[in-house]
Amino acid sequence: MKDELCEMTVIHKETVEKVKKQMISDDLVFDVAELFKIFGDSTRMKIICALKNSELCVCDIAYITNSTQSAISHQLRILKQAKLIRSRKEGKVVYYSLADDHVEKIFEIGCEHIEEI
Amino acid sequence: MKDELCEMTVIHKETVEKVKKQMISDDLVFDVAELFKIFGDSTRMKIICALKNSELCVCDIAYITNSTQSAISHQLRILKQAKLIRSRKEGKVVYYSLADDHVEKIFEIGCEHIEEI
DNA sequence: GTATTATATGAACAAATATTCATATAATAG
DNA sequence: CTATTATATGAATATTTGTTCATATAATAC
Numbered sequence: 001m002k003d004e005l006c007e008m009t010v011i012h013k014e015t016v017e018k019v020k021k022q023m024i025s026d027d028l029v030f031d032v033a034e035l036f037k038i039f040g041d042s043t044r045m046k047i048i049c050a051l052k053n054s055e056l057c058v059c060d061i062a063y064i065t066n067s068t069q070s071a072i073s074h075q076l077r078i079l080k081q082a083k084l085i086r087s088r089k090e091g092k093v094v095y096y097s098l099a100d101d102h103v104e105k106i107f108e109i110g111c112e113h114i115e116e117i
Numbered sequence: 118m119k120d121e122l123c124e125m126t127v128i129h130k131e132t133v134e135k136v137k138k139q140m141i142s143d144d145l146v147f148d149v150a151e152l153f154k155i156f157g158d159s160t161r162m163k164i165i166c167a168l169k170n171s172e173l174c175v176c177d178i179a180y181i182t183n184s185t186q187s188a189i190s191h192q193l194r195i196l197k198q199a200k201l202i203r204s205r206k207e208g209k210v211v212y213y214s215l216a217d218d219h220v221e222k223i224f225e226i227g228c229e230h231i232e233e234i
Numbered sequence: 235g236t237a238t239t240a241t242a243t244g245a246a247c248a249a250a251t252a253t254t255c256a257t258a259t260a261a262t263a264g
Numbered sequence: 265c266t267a268t269t270a271t272a273t274g275a276a277t278a279t280t281t282g283t284t285c286a287t288a289t290a291a292t293a294c
Contacts, residue, residue, distance in 0.1 A: 010180045015171050029162045032227040037157030042150045054132050063127045092240045092291045102230045110149040113219045209261045209270045
């Protein structure tokens with residue numbers, strides 16, 4: 001942010017002060033935006049969709065999503081870091097599943113919105 | 118998608134076939150991802166947060182979000198194209214507001230998720 | 235030990251995107 | 265008409281991000 005911001009005209013002082021008080025913190029806004037950013041990619045959305053009903057290994061996910069093992073592995077790491085999915089290892093195979101109901105809920109509210117437009 | 122995908126190993130054939138049937142269409146996945154992409158930016162999230170309680174003009178939003186008129190105007194266009202906000206003009210001033218309850222609901226479910234981690 | 239298989243990951247590249255700057259448009263006031 | 269103000273927008277730039285390719289790791293079988 002630069003100094004030029006000072007030049008800004010505030011047209012509705014009262015409303016603005018009221019709204020400013022209701023704003024959530026920059027940190028929370030940032031975290032929420034980062035969360036939605038993760039949902040904002042087709043490959044990751046497909047992964048979440050696939051994991052909605054079953055836990056799956058990397059190969060299975062790659063096949064279902066019509067993507068490569070490497071691409072999926074990269075995306076699984078992102079989803080895991082965001083704690084949206086969990087994993088468990090069985091021999092060479094790693095099984096992934098959704099971390100909690102929230103993930104499915106966010107996915108579904110997104111679908112609902114699109115279908116209602 | 119390339120040919121190399123044919124090399125993929127499918128480890129759990131039965132599960133995979135079941136999941137494949139439950140997948141939503143690529144078009145819907147894409148649209149939902151595009152929707153979340155819009156929520157996946159701090160500036161736009163701030164705008165949505167600001168508009169949750171009042172309709173606001175561009176200058177007000179710029180001031181509240183601590184951003185510039187130009188940056189906000191660009192982001193408002195994106196939000197409008199996605200039909201997440203509406204606008205009405207009164208003289209020189211354009212007032213923006215959230216398009217429907219869904220937008221607020223998505224915002225809030227995101228906040229909930231973050232706060233519960 | 236070696237070979238094979240499932241997964242992970244680093245680097246490179248391409249594509250997408252947010253902001254800035256300059257400027258255009260539109261509405262009003264004088 | 266001109267000046268001013270609120271908003272919009274095109275182009276340029278910088279940053280972020282997703283995929284690919286090559287390769288590394290880890291587990292198992294032989």
